[in-house]
Amino acid sequence: MPRLSVWYVRTSFLHLALAVTYGALILTAKAAPGWGWAWRLFPSHIEQIAYGWMLQFAMGVAFWALPRYREEPKRGDERPAWAAWTLINLGVALLTLAPWLGDDWMRFAGGAAEALAAILFAMHAWPRIKPLGT
Amino acid sequence: MPRLIRFFVKTAFAWLVVALALKALALSPWGASIPAITPISWHALFVGWLTQLIFGIAHWMLPTIPGAPKDLLRGDERIMGGVYGLLNVGLLLRMVAEPMVIAQPGAGLWQGLLIASAWLQWLAAMLFVFNSWRRVRPAVQRGKRG
Numbered sequence: 669m670p671r672l673s674v675w676y677v678r679t680s681f682l683h684l685a686l687a688v689t690y691g692a693l694i695l696t697a698k699a700a701p702g703w704g705w706a707w708r709l710f711p712s713h714i715e716q717i718a719y720g721w722m723l724q725f726a727m728g729v730a731f732w733a734l735p736r737y738r739e740e741p742k743r744g745d746e747r748p749a750w751a752a753w754t755l756i757n758l759g760v761a762l763l764t765l766a767p768w769l770g771d772d773w774m775r776f777a778g779g780a781a782e783a784l785a786a787i788l789f790a791m792h793a794w795p796r797i798k799p800l801g802t
Numbered sequence: 803m804p805r806l807i808r809f810f811v812k813t814a815f816a817w818l819v820v821a822l823a824l825k826a827l828a829l830s831p832w833g834a835s836i837p838a839i840t841p842i843s844w845h846a847l848f849v850g851w852l853t854q855l856i857f858g859i860a861h862w863m864l865p866t867i868p869g870a871p872k873d874l875l876r877g878d879e880r881i882m883g884g885v886y887g888l889l890n891v892g893l894l895l896r897m898v899a900e901p902m903v904i905a906q907p908g909a910g911l912w913q914g915l916l917i918a919s920a921w922l923q924w925l926a927a928m929l930f931v932f933n934s935w936r937r938v939r940p941a942v943q944r945g946k947r948g
Contacts, residue, residue: 669865669940677864677938681931688927695896695920699903699913717848725856729863 669732672746676728676753683720683760687713712764719782720760727752727789734796744796748788755785803862806882810858813890817850820897837904842897849893849923857885857930864937877933885926885933892922 669677690709697703731749736742762778803811824843833839861882866875873879899916906912 669938671940674938674940678935681935681938684927685931688924692920692924695900696917698900699916722852722856725860 670743672749672753673728673732676724676731679753679757680721680725680728683716683724687716687721690716708767711767715760715763719756719763724753724756724760727756730789730793734793735798735800735802736796738801744792746792749792752785752789752792755781755788759785804876806879806886807858807862809886810854810861813886814851814855814858817846817854817893821846821851837901839901842900845893845896849889853927854889857882857889860930860934864934865939865941867937868942877937881929881933885930888922888926888929892919892926895919895922 690706690713693703693706694710694713697706727749731743734743737744759778759781762774762781766774766778821843824839824846827833827836828839828843861876864876867877876882895915896919899912899919902909902912903916
């Protein structure tokens with residue numbers, strides 16, 4: 669497994685661990701009086717499950733598993749994919765914190781960082797989506 | 803494909819069917835009167851189907867542990883058996899307990915089962931991360947898969 673995939677997948681595991689902790693607290697709040705504060709974690713739960721865990725895990729596995737080139741570098745230019753890793757995590761972090769800090773600009777910056785991550789990762793992956801051995 | 807992984811993947815497909823049946827029910831004329839139909843259908847999809855499928859395929863496909871005995875190449879299979887059991891029992895409990903907590907407010911049994919369902923699923927995810935973490939690693943030798 670390439671080093672960048674290790675970073676993607678391990679970071680996705682950290683988001684999974686945080687997101688399921690928030691989810692368990694929220695589900696507890698549905699049954700236990702006095703746990704209403706846990707609902708403030710709901711936006712972070714959604715953000716970290718959908719983007720921090722599932723999307724990031726898929727990106728890490730895609731970087732590992734998509735067809736490689738005949739010549740070095742076998743996975744092409746890795747820089748956009750590294751930038752995408754940085755931006756997706758920056759975006760998830762900003763959108764996880766924004767509901768607590770109530771900052772609209774932080775929300776916008778988080779969304780923009782995630783969108784840019786998608787563009788950069790697609791730029792890296794697009795030419796690798798090709799027949800094997802070409 | 804090893805037996806435990808087949809269990810993960812086939813159970814994931816069963817949850818997919820359940821999730822889409824619940825969605826259809828939620829969209830029916832009686833849907834609005836069924837308590838908690840929306841959160842349970844979403845979690846059948848995201849936990850029962852997607853997360854369980856990822857857990858199973860990741861357990862199958864992630865690099866094995868170099869030098870480990872054959873039965874420990876994918877980490878401790880007993881832990882992953884526990885993940886399978888905890889995830890599915892936890893989710894099944896939620897499917898029953900969450901509507902019942904709304905239908906019978908203040909019923910301690912359902913409240914207790916709902917809280918138990920939350921932390922069973924939490925434990926499943928934590929054990930998956932614990933068992934899989936060391937398998938997510940760079941290739942050890944050039945020319946080998948990775």
